[in-house]
Amino acid sequence: MTTKPMGFRCDGCDRVRRAKPHGLTRDDYALLIIVRFDLPDPTRAKGGGMMNGPLVTIAALSATVESLVNQTDLLRTEARMRPVKWTTQIYDLGDDAYTLREPVLVLIEEYPEEVNIVARLPELELFGEGKTVSEALLALKHSMLDLYDELVAEDIGALGYLPQSWLRILNRLISKIELSQ
Amino acid sequence: MKWRNFSHKDSLKVIGKLSLEPGQAKRSPHPIYWYYLDGKKQLRVTMPNQHGGGGVIEHRFYQEHPGQSKAHDQAT
Numbered sequence: 446m447t448t449k450p451m452g453f454r455c456d457g458c459d460r461v462r463r464a465k466p467h468g469l470t471r472d473d474y475a476l477l478i479i480v481r482f483d484l485p486d487p488t489r490a491k492g493g494g495m496m497n498g499p500l501v502t503i504a505a506l507s508a509t510v511e512s513l514v515n516q517t518d519l520l521r522t523e524a525r526m527r528p529v530k531w532t533t534q535i536y537d538l539g540d541d542a543y544t545l546r547e548p549v550l551v552l553i554e555e556y557p558e559e560v561n562i563v564a565r566l567p568e569l570e571l572f573g574e575g576k577t578v579s580e581a582l583l584a585l586k587h588s589m590l591d592l593y594d595e596l597v598a599e600d601i602g603a604l605g606y607l608p609q610s611w612l613r614i615l616n617r618l619i620s621k622i623e624l625s626q
Numbered sequence: 627m628k629w630r631n632f633s634h635k636d637s638l639k640v641i642g643k644l645s646l647e648p649g650q651a652k653r654s655p656h657p658i659y660w661y662y663l664d665g666k667k668q669l670r671v672t673m674p675n676q677h678g679g680g681g682v683i684e685h686r687f688y689q690e691h692p693g694q695s696k697a698h699d700q701a702t
Binding site: 570572573584587588590591592594595598599602603604605606607608 | 649650651652653654655658663665666667668669670672
């Protein structure tokens with residue numbers, strides 16, 4: 446009948462140490478980790494003894510795991526702050542006096558933490574916000590009409606480079622209807 | 627990184643420092659201001675419409691401002 450070894454003799458200090466309950470020593474675990482993850486064997490490193498090498502490996506792994514946990518936390522925070530983005534089209538400006546010549550693609554941003562929605566037209570640097578998508582779209586439409594009215598009323602020579610380009614875009618998109626009394 | 631908080635009062639300082647001129651915002655809830663350069667309208671700045679001045683502006687709102695002021699490079 447064979448008995449399980451109760452301990453092992455340390456190469457460095459020549460003392461008998463207790464083995465793990467199921468027969469594997471700390472060094473065995475470390476070696477298993479080295480084999481499993483294909484790490485360079487630290488026991489062959491300069492100055493590393495048979496006992497110190499695996500311990501160094503475990504310490505390095507612990508540090509790596511800790512840094513990964515920190516990175517995961519940072520990513521989780523960033524993902525939580527990042528809005529969910531999608532696009533939708535608008536076909537009408539919500540005002541009888543104006544019509545849209547073609548549907549306009551609008552970028553919607555949903556901020557999960559703030560329960561707020563932003564509708565955005567990046568080319569015109571316009572945005573509208575609201576608690577719901579329709580509220581945000583309505584605010585954006587109002588901003589579009591305000592900008593259109595203001596730029597149309599202005600002399601073209603009094604507009605800078607960007608406002609002139611916005612006016613060109615808005616003239617392509619919006620037409621004003623003269624309502625009969 | 628923690629967001630720095632700005633109040634409506636802080637945003638009013640921008641109007642004075644950049645000599646922004648008020649624009650027409652008949653429908654939009656936020657007041658509009660224009661930055662003039664060489665007598666021409668160059669930049670459009672949307673300001674928050676909070677009253678009292680003490681309230682903190684939501685960071686999402688002033689995220690818009692860098693986007694609007696970036697246009698300055700193209701305008702000049």
